Amino acid sequence: MAEGAGLALVAVPPQECPGTGSDQAGEAEACRGCPNQGLCASGRLAGPDPAIQEIKEKMRTVKHKLLVLSGKGGVGKSTFSAHLAHGLAEDDAKQVALLDIDICGPSIPKIMGLEGEQVHQSGSGWSPVYVEENLGVMSVGFLLSSPDDAVIWRGPKKNGMxxxxxxxxxxxxxxxLIVDTPPGTSDEHLSIVQYLGGAGIDGAVVITTPQEVALQDVRKEINFCRKVKLPIIGVVENMSGFVCPKCKKESQIFPPTTGGAEAMCHNLNVPLLGKVPLDPQIGKSCDEGRSFFSMVPNSLAATSYRNIIQRIQDYCSRNSRQQEENT
Known part of the structure; x- marks a missing residue:
């Protein structure tokens, strides 16, 4: 994922890649069909982007960096990112930031109740927009004149943002620092891993729903994480069943025909952080830009969220101890 003067690898190279420093770069058998073949063969790849080291220095004040990923759109990834931020920020002693890098579909400003807010410039840089004193948010949505504006950008401009x-x-x-990403495994994902890699990413939380059509894409996301050596904190199964508030009967809106996230996690040897049931109040809280925890604090979904958030916190604490032991 090295980036040079306006030239960058556009995808994760195959495992058999001879490497950009090899005499066989761009000419080996494994290079056939690779989108980077011409670039490698030309010998024009430069060293790492100097911004990586600058970002590493900038991120020294950030203790834990978490990515929220999903190969599939519409599984509630941004909703989970917002709830994770709200849940962590309930501890007044903790400072939390939510970064939205879904450049073409920035929904975080709406979900966090910040639609129409603008970013302010200071001598030390851009200032995040704050929901609470200990919860700041940054999104390209704050840079648009209208929430209905379309962001029509190619990869290099997204990477620059x-x-x-x-x-x-x-x-x-x-x-x-929670980073909400768009669906898939493309420019934005490669950029965030590249730029934050030097600063140390605690890991990724992968969001899915129970049905196989979502799990297919989530498996790709997990493979992406492994290829770029991004630790996987675990998987969250969202929209996992619906309990009628009147009759209390549970229904499977998205039937787990292949065993759902639990079976997938078992097969791929990744942790299952928990399951969040469908709750109409979740969608209402997002539309109104309010914290679900303050609206329905004792609901089954709120309890599931809290259990998952606690497991993520435990993971980060263990990660910090291991780093201290290694230094």
Whole structure:
């Protein structure tokens, strides 16, 4: 994923890749069909982007960095990112930041009740928009004149925006930085892993729904994480059943025909962090830009969220101890 002067690898190279420093770069058998073949063969690849080291220095004040991923759209990834941020920020002693890098579909401003807000520039850089004193948000949605504006950008401009978010935003002292990503395994994902890699990413939380059509794409996301050596904190099964508030009968809106996330996690040897049931109040809280935890604090879904958030916190604590032991 090295990036040079306007030239960058556009995909994760195959496992048999001879490497850009090899005499066989772009000419080996494994290079056939690779989108980077011409670039490697030309010998024009330069060293790492200097911004990586600058971002590493900038991120020294951020203790934990978490990516929220999903190969499939519409599984509630941004909703989970928002709830994770709200849940962590319930501890007034913790400073939390939520970064939305879904450049073409920034929904975080709406979900967090910040639609129409603008980013302010200071001497130390861009200032996040704050929901609470200990919860700041940054999104390309704050840079648009209208929430209905379409962002029609190619990869390089998206990458430049992500770099700017990490490099130019005055994040300050942060306990948790949550990065909400778009669906898939493309430019935005490669960029965030590249730029944050040097600063150390705690890991990724992968969101899915129970049905096989979602699990197919989520398996690709897990394979992506393994190829780029991104630790997987675990998988969350969203929209996992619906309990009628009147009769209390449970229904499977998205039937887990192949065993759901639990079977997938068992087969791929990744942790299952938990299951969040469908709750109409979740969608209502997002539309109104309010915290679900404050609206329905004792609901089954709120309890599921809290259990998952606790497991993520436990993972981050263990990760911090291991890093201290290794230094």
């Amino acid at each position: 992500i770099k700017q978010f990490l490099h130019d935003v005055d994040w300050g002292e942060i306990d948790y």
